[in-house]
Amino acid sequence: MNCFYTRFCERFSLQVPIIQAGMAGGIVSSELVAAVSEAGGLGTLAGAYVKPDDLRRSIRRVKELTKQPFSVNLLLYEEPGAYAVTPELVDWLNGIRSELGLAPWDGEIPGSTDEVDECFSVILEEKVPVFSVAFALPGKYGSAAKAAGMKLIGMATTLDEAKALHAAGVDAIVAQGGEAGGHRGTFSVEGKPAGESVGTMALVPLLVDALPDTPIVAAGGIMDGRGLAAALSLGADAIQVGTRFLTCRESTAHVAYKERLLTAKETDPQITRAFSGRPARGIANRIMHRFAESGITALPYPVQNSLTREIRAAAARRNDAEYMSLWAGQGVAMVKEAGQSAAEIVEMYMAQAEEVVKRWR
Numbered sequence: 001m002n003c004f005y006t007r008f009c010e011r012f013s014l015q016v017p018i019i020q021a022g023m024a025g026g027i028v029s030s031e032l033v034a035a036v037s038e039a040g041g042l043g044t045l046a047g048a049y050v051k052p053d054d055l056r057r058s059i060r061r062v063k064e065l066t067k068q069p070f071s072v073n074l075l076l077y078e079e080p081g082a083y084a085v086t087p088e089l090v091d092w093l094n095g096i097r098s099e100l101g102l103a104p105w106d107g108e109i110p111g112s113t114d115e116v117d118e119c120f121s122v123i124l125e126e127k128v129p130v131f132s133v134a135f136a137l138p139g140k141y142g143s144a145a146k147a148a149g150m151k152l153i154g155m156a157t158t159l160d161e162a163k164a165l166h167a168a169g170v171d172a173i174v175a176q177g178g179e180a181g182g183h184r185g186t187f188s189v190e191g192k193p194a195g196e197s198v199g200t201m202a203l204v205p206l207l208v209d210a211l212p213d214t215p216i217v218a219a220g221g222i223m224d225g226r227g228l229a230a231a232l233s234l235g236a237d238a239i240q241v242g243t244r245f246l247t248c249r250e251s252t253a254h255v256a257y258k259e260r261l262l263t264a265k266e267t268d269p270q271i272t273r274a275f276s277g278r279p280a281r282g283i284a285n286r287i288m289h290r291f292a293e294s295g296i297t298a299l300p301y302p303v304q305n306s307l308t309r310e311i312r313a314a315a316a317r318r319n320d321a322e323y324m325s326l327w328a329g330q331g332v333a334m335v336k337e338a339g340q341s342a343a344e345i346v347e348m349y350m351a352q353a354e355e356v357v358k359r360w361r
């Protein structure tokens, strides 16, 4: 047993206190999830934007590759109310579409690809060991997951959200600091351009002190073993890592995205609503700049996400990172290596954290 075996490890039957974040958008392969779980951490499949049958296939593949616990993550949201498509938004959209050689928008909002209920049924049927949710309390999904004997994890960006998750009976809470890449779990983003953005260093000890009986998982900007040691020093029981796994061998992130990650500066990741309608942190590129300059308001999540889907698909076909969502956290400048395996990354975190502890001694 390593010296970082925490009550989180015990509760979730893990060897190392590292969760690989579920990352929606075709990034997380079953091979990545299984590799992290085989290395003693908790691999997480992303269930958002995935068809139920595809999710079932991915879950079954993970089960073929490992007998260790793994998790599936869903993004929970309420259907948006009324919204207006402004001429300015259409101008922005069509400007981008024409740069990519796409015909002007036909005025139809494509349906969301999300089938949350169906995906959750798959998660239940497949008896996935751990279920994690973001954007909201787990609600009916959480009760069903607990009744089925699953472990439950929720994402929080404030103390109030963490307290509500605790009251909802989750087994662990991820404290997502504002440094984090991609979408964070802020329950209500209305009137908050960047969502809630409390830094990891400030958020983690706050939650640790307020909720001593619940394992707190630190997330956001934790790029190596120094970050792991720091998070545990703050009282966290584990870390959740997204950005650091994006360039690994098992990651299925687009090659142009992976290349851009390796040259990113610490100031490149910015928060935008351009792609999905919800604030999320990604490397600033042409589509984000054009959106910021236009001063327009995005449509609510997930409508904006549906509206920009064709743009992202066209960008992927053209290998053009200027129009893709390049989700990444503020620690991205520390990602220097591509092609490491996920297991090597887990080992790197653990070995470096041990070095830190030795140095302290």
Ligand SMILES: Cc1cc2nc3c(=O)[nH]c(=O)nc-3n(C[C@H](O)[C@H](O)[C@H](O)COP(=O)(O)O)c2cc1C
Pocket: 021, 022, 023, 024, 025, 027, 046, 048, 073, 074, 075, 133, 134, 155, 176, 179, 180, 181, 182, 183, 184, 219, 220, 221, 222, 240, 241, 242, 243, 244, 327, 328, 329, 330, 331
């Ligand atoms: C590419 C990418 C996609 C993400 N997608 C999700 C998601 O689908 N669900 C979720 O709960 N969190 C998602 N996140 C956020 C992670 O859960 C986590 O908070 C974050 O990656 C931690 O910060 P780091 O990127 O600095 O490691 C995503 C993060 C990234 C980088």
